[in-house]
Amino acid sequence: MSARPLTIALAGNPNSGKTTIFNTITGTRQKVGNWPGVTVEKKEGRVEKFGRSLTIIDLPGTYSLTPFSIEEIVARDYILEQRPDVVIDIIDASNLERSLYLATQLRELDCKIVFALNMIDLARSRGVKIDGDKLSSLLDVPVVFTVGNRREGIDALLKCAIALADADSPPEARRRVKYSQDIEASLRVLQEMIDPSLAARLGYNARWTAVKLIEDDQVIKAHLQARAGEASQPLLEAAQQQRRQLYERYNDEPEIITTDERYGYISGIIKEVYTTSTQERVDISRHIDRLLTNRFLGLPIFFLFIWAMFQATFSLGAYPMDWIESAVGAVSSILDHLLPAGMVKALLLDGIVAGVGSVIVFLPNILILFFCIALFEDTGYMSRAAFLMDKVMHLIGLHGKSFIPMLMGFGCNVPAIMATRTLESRKDRILTILITPFMSCSAKLPVYIVLAGTFFGARAGTVIFAIYLAGILLAILFGRLFRDALLKGEDAPFVMELPPYRIPMLKSLLIHMWDRSKMFLRKMGGVILAGSIVIWVLSTFPRQYDTSASFAAQRESLTARYATEITAAADADRGVLQVERDQQMRQLARQQEEARMADTYLGRLGRWIAPVFAPIGIDWRGGVALLTGFVAKEVVVSTMGVLYAVGDDQGSEALQEALRASGMQPISALSMMVFVLLYLPCVATTATIRRETGSVRWMLFSITYTTAVAWLAALLVYQSGRLLALAA
Ligand code: GDP
Ligand code: MG
Numbered sequence: 186m187s188a189r190p191l192t193i194a195l196a197g198n199p200n201s202g203k204t205t206i207f208n209t210i211t212g213t214r215q216k217v218g219n220w221p222g223v224t225v226e227k228k229e230g231r232v233e234k235f236g237r238s239l240t241i242i243d244l245p246g247t248y249s250l251t252p253f254s255i256e257e258i259v260a261r262d263y264i265l266e267q268r269p270d271v272v273i274d275i276i277d278a279s280n281l282e283r284s285l286y287l288a289t290q291l292r293e294l295d296c297k298i299v300f301a302l303n304m305i306d307l308a309r310s311r312g313v314k315i316d317g318d319k320l321s322s323l324l325d326v327p328v329v330f331t332v333g334n335r336r337e338g339i340d341a342l343l344k345c346a347i348a349l350a351d352a353d354s355p356p357e358a359r360r361r362v363k364y365s366q367d368i369e370a371s372l373r374v375l376q377e378m379i380d381p382s383l384a385a386r387l388g389y390n391a392r393w394t395a396v397k398l399i400e401d402d403q404v405i406k407a408h409l410q411a412r413a414g415e416a417s418q419p420l421l422e423a424a425q426q427q428r429r430q431l432y433e434r435y436n437d438e439p440e441i442i443t444t445d446e447r448y449g450y451i452s453g454i455i456k457e458v459y460t461t462s463t464q465e466r467v468d469i470s471r472h473i474d475r476l477l478t479n480r481f482l483g484l485p486i487f488f489l490f491i492w493a494m495f496q497a498t499f500s501l502g503a504y505p506m507d508w509i510e511s512a513v514g515a516v517s518s519i520l521d522h523l524l525p526a527g528m529v530k531a532l533l534l535d536g537i538v539a540g541v542g543s544v545i546v547f548l549p550n551i552l553i554l555f556f557c558i559a560l561f562e563d564t565g566y567m568s569r570a571a572f573l574m575d576k577v578m579h580l581i582g583l584h585g586k587s588f589i590p591m592l593m594g595f596g597c598n599v600p601a602i603m604a605t606r607t608l609e610s611r612k613d614r615i616l617t618i619l620i621t622p623f624m625s626c627s628a629k630l631p632v633y634i635v636l637a638g639t640f641f642g643a644r645a646g647t648v649i650f651a652i653y654l655a656g657i658l659l660a661i662l663f664g665r666l667f668r669d670a671l672l673k674g675e676d677a678p679f680v681m682e683l684p685p686y687r688i689p690m691l692k693s694l695l696i697h698m699w700d701r702s703k704m705f706l707r708k709m710g711g712v713i714l715a716g717s718i719v720i721w722v723l724s725t726f727p728r729q730y731d732t733s734a735s736f737a738a739q740r741e742s743l744t745a746r747y748a749t750e751i752t753a754a755a756d757a758d759r760g761v762l763q764v765e766r767d768q769q770m771r772q773l774a775r776q777q778e779e780a781r782m783a784d785t786y787l788g789r790l791g792r793w794i795a796p797v798f799a800p801i802g803i804d805w806r807g808g809v810a811l812l813t814g815f816v817a818k819e820v821v822v823s824t825m826g827v828l829y830a831v832g833d834d835q836g837s838e839a840l841q842e843a844l845r846a847s848g849m850q851p852i853s854a855l856s857m858m859v860f861v862l863l864y865l866p867c868v869a870t871t872a873t874i875r876r877e878t879g880s881v882r883w884m885l886f887s888i889t890y891t892t893a894v895a896w897l898a899a900l901l902v903y904q905s906g907r908l909l910a911l912a913a
Contacts, residue, residue, distance in 0.1 A: 190238040191350050192267070193343075196260060196291060197275030198284055199246030202303040202333035204228070206275060207243040209339050220245075220259045234343055242269065248283070250290040251440075252404040262404075264296055265389065270350040272298045273342065278308040278315055278330070281459055285451045288324070289362055295390035297349045298326055301342050305330045312462035320458045361392070362450050364443060367434050371399055371427035378420050386413050398424035399431070400440035466685035473686055474569065483573045490566075492650050494557040499634065499646040502550035509549070513542035532721060535827065540717025541709060543826030543840055544819045547631040551705050552698060554627050558596050559697035563689035567592060572683060581664030582674070587617040591660065594624030595653070596701055598870040601626075602877050612672040615878055619667055622866040622891055623660040625653050627705070628818035632861045635822055639841040640851040648855070656862050659894065708817050712868075716813055716820040720827045723787040736777040743769055775846065782828070801860060801896060802853035802903035811860060817867050852906035856899040863895035 197203045208215075211230025220227045228243035244263060245256035252258050264272055274291050276284040291298055302308075302315060321328040327345050331338035363369065375395035384391050387409065397405040398420070409417040431439040460468075477486060517538050524530040561567045570592055575585030587608060594601035601621050605614045625633075633652060637645035668674075747766040751759050782788045790812075791805030798808035810824040822840075829843040844854075865888045866874065875884040 188237055190240065191271065191347065192240045192242065192269040193346050193350075194242040194244050194264060194269040194272045195275055196244045196264070196272055196287065197246060197303075198248055198277060198280070198287060201246065201275045201277040201280075201284065202331075203243055203246060203275045205333040206273075206301065206303065206331065206339065206342075207241060209333060209336055210234075210239075210343065211241050220263075223255050223259060225255055225259050235347060237347055239343070239347075247287060249286055250294075251400075252402055258404060261294075264291075264294055268296070270297065271346040272296050273301055273346055274298055275301045275303050275331075275333075278302040278305045279311060279313065280304075281308075281313075281315060282451060282455055285454060286447065288326075289447050289451060292324060292326060293361060293393050293396065295393060297352070299342065299346050299349055300324075300326050300328045301331045301338070302328060303331045303333050305338075306332045306335070314460045314462075316458040316460075320454065323454055323457060362447055364446050367431060368399065368439065368442060368446070371431060371439075372396060374427060375399070375420065375424055378423055383413055383416055383420070386416075388412070396443065399427060400443055401428060401438075463685070466687070470565070470683070470685040474683065477566070478569055478572055478683075483569075484577075487570055487573050488654075490561075491653070494554070495650045495653065496646045497557065498550050498553045498630070499649060502547075502553050502634075505549035506546050509546045513538065513546065517542070531725065532718070535725075536717050536721030537714065539826045540720065540823035541714055543635075544631055544713055544823050545709055547634060547819070547822075548702070548705065550630055550634060551627050552702050554630065555596055555698040555701045556694060558593070558701075559694045560689065561592070563687065563694055563697065565684050565686045568683055577661065578664075581616075581620075581661055582668035583613055583616060583664060587613060590617055591621050591624045591657075594621045594626060596627055597704065598622055598624070598626050598866055599873045600701075602870065602873045605877065610674065612674045615883060616664060616667055616672050618874055618878055618883070619887055619890075620660040620664045622870060622887065623656045623663070623863060625656045625862050626818065626870075628708075628867065629861050631819050631822045632814075633858055635825070635840060635844070636854040636858050639844050640849070640854040648858075652858050652862055655859065655898075659863065659898070663890075663894070705819075708819065712817045713819055713823055716816050717823045717827060720787065720813060720824050723790070724782055724785050724827055726785060736773065736780075739773060740770065743773065772846075787828070797896075800903070801899035802850070802856045802907075803860070803899075804847070804849070804853075806847075807849075807853075807857055811857070811864070814861065815865060815868060817869070818861065821861060852903055852910065855906065856903035859902050860895045860899040863891055863898055865892045865895075 195203045195207055207228060207230065211232055214232060215228055215230045218227050218229070219225065225245050230241045230243075232239050232241065242263070244260040247254070247257045247260050250257055250261045252261065263269070272291060272294075274284075274288050276288060278284075288300065300320070302317060302320075305315070308315065317328040317330060320326075327349060329338055329342040329345050331342055333339070364372070372392065372395045375398055376391045379387070379391040379394060384394075387394060389405075394405065394409075398409075401424075406421060409421065413420075428439055431442070435442050477483060479486075517534060520530070520533055520538065524533065561570065567589060571585040571588040573585075574588040578585050578588055587605070589607075590601045590604040593604055598621055601624070602618050605617045605621070608614045608617060630649075633649045634645070637648045641648045743766070747762060751762050751766075754762055783792070787809055788805075791809045794808045794812065795805040798805070798811070803811070806825065806828040810821045810828060813824045814821040825844070826840050829840055829847060865871070871884055871888060874887050875881055878884065
């Protein structure tokens with residue numbers, strides 16, 4: 186082996202691991218002294234490695250090669266004057282940007298250089314990824330990853346350095362830092378003045394010398410004068426002139442411009458080669474946000490999402506809903522067959538199964554709704570929605586942050602009102618608490634589904650969406666009103682945090698969804714069960730039988746009349762007559778039930794409150810159902826289940842059929858939905874309002890104003906609907 190001994194210098198920032206790597210390579214064979222003329226420690230070591238005799242020099246740690254400190258001058262002079270075969274730049278990979286400044290300066294020198302990306306273990310543990318191949322090809326420098334204190338990559342580093350030392354020539358055609366046009370022009374002027382004989386006397390690369398002269402490097406200027414004497418004079422004068430020109434051009438020292446441009450170059454490299462997992466997520470998020478929080482598209486997309494959520498809630502929910510309905514129907518008919526007629530059976534079938542059964546079918550819808558809300562929260566879209574709504578919220582003197590509790594209100598108002606705790610100003614909190622109940626909670630959904638499903642068919646999803654939208658708009662309207670009249674104040678400035686988007690884990694989505702839906706099920710066994718029983722009792726007692734005799738007589742005469750008609754009729758007409766007869770019988774049964782109900786406690790209550798609900802197109806049964814909704818909004822449906830679902834048919838389709846048969850018009854259904862949307866919050870929410878505002882006054886205010894608004898809005902809907910119907 187021709188084994189030429191090699192000198193390898195280690196350069197790098199302080200604390201990049203130079204000494205560690207030096208010790209790793211040289212072991213104990215070290216010579217510690219001082220650099221000539223200065224009190225900077227110089228470490229030198231000799232080793233035999235891969236059949237080569239290597240001299241390793243630990244250069245002083247520096248951040249750059251400008252001649253401002255002794256360490257920098259020592260390190261640069263050593264490389265320039267002693268010309269080691271290879272310089273290894275130890276780069277702290279966990280601090281890439283800072284390390285690259287020295288690296289770019291080393292690269293401008295005319296020496297062979299290898300990058301050791303040290304501390305790569307630290308970088309990786311912080312989620313940093315560095316594309317070594319890319320860095321290598323961008324800077325035209327071999328790159329080796331090392332972990333100095335664990336000897337990892339050290340052999341590879343040495344092999345790489347030896348190979349580079351043995352390679353023929355310094356890579357002349359290397360890409361270099363490119364400066365801006367004016368500086369490059371000045372560099373060219375100076376470079377042309379450095380003819381080969383001058384260059385030979387200097388011993389430096391012409392371009393590098395030109396750069397140093399433009400930067401007014403005193404050390405290089407002194408070297409130049411010492412080595413070239415008189416011959417350096419024109420060059421030094423030209424350099425001064427170029428510097429003056431550049432100063433006029435930039436109004437700044439040229440060395441400041443070159444430093445800036447090197448940093449610009451470095452940040453370009455960093456963009457290409459450096460990613461952190463957070464960085465990556467932030468970048469992706471920025472791209473997604475460009476669309477989702479776009480000035481023009483953001484809000485339409487948001488409303489599209491919300492609309493899609495309700496569509497999914499309604500249409501996807503329909504399938505499992507059918508299964509639960511069949512199950513409820515099955516339970517009901519099994520009980521019907523098993524139990525002897527009597528009070529217990531009536532309570533079970535007409536009270537509990539009809540009441541609870543009419544609500545439990547909405548479990549799938551509520552699960553889907555909560556799933557969607559969990560999806561918004563876990564992906565990070567929720568805060569985008571708040572950001573998008575920020576402008577709108579400013580209309581009411583609130584900021585986007587208040588929209589998060591409002592959006593949560595779609596799920597349940599109790600946690601939503603508690604979420605207002607994140608707002609700093611008390612006035613903001615009270616304002617948000619007052620308007621959040623207009624955000625239609627999931628308990629109201631069953632009411633909409635029954636009413637919209639019965640009266641609006643295929644357009645039910647859209648109608649429900651419109652109801653929700655109306656809630657949002659009224660919340661905004663009343664927010665403005667309250668801000669101006671009751672809770673005057675400035676909205677505090679704030680910064681909306683937009684965390685990076687995350688792909689949510691299905692498991693955590695399901696947990697979130699389930700946590701919230703459990704409350705629905707608990708209500709089912711609690712207030713809804715109790716409510717159903719109470720409603721049944723109130724609608725059963727006092728029992729009065731006086732009407733039944735007259736209905737029995739009517740039934741008999743009806744049967745007799747159809748019997749003669751059917752015998753007289755032609756064969757073809759008999760079927761029609763039978764259907765007609767069954768219809769009339771059902772109607773009679775309904776009338777009888779209504780007559781019976783009218784005398785019960787509930788009927789009396791209903792008659793008493795009927796005048797309040799008549800102007801908004803809701804009959805006494807609807808009125809009673811709405812009253813019971815104070816307990817929990819789902820109870821509106823279970824009460825309707827008990828009040829409307831008349832006759833023996835206890836299938837869950839019964840309520841829809843009965844509603845249609847009751848003569849309710851679509852406009853009444855709409856009016857009722859609007860009323861449900863807006864009127865007083867349920868008991869749990871009311872209690873939360875009292876707790877969170879710390880005042881009974883605000884609670885009472887909330888109850889009164891929402892109910893008043895509900896009644897007026899329903900009046901508007903119903904009466905204008907009637908006018909339109911009359912006009913048409
Ligand atoms: P110098 O100032 O460049 O000579 O740096 P040193 O060699 O004194 O190292 C500074 C610190 O970094 C020491 O505590 C080393 O143990 C540690 N160190 C060196 N290389 C690595 C590495 O690759 N990974 C980690 N985690 N620590 C390192
Ligand atoms: Mg050291």
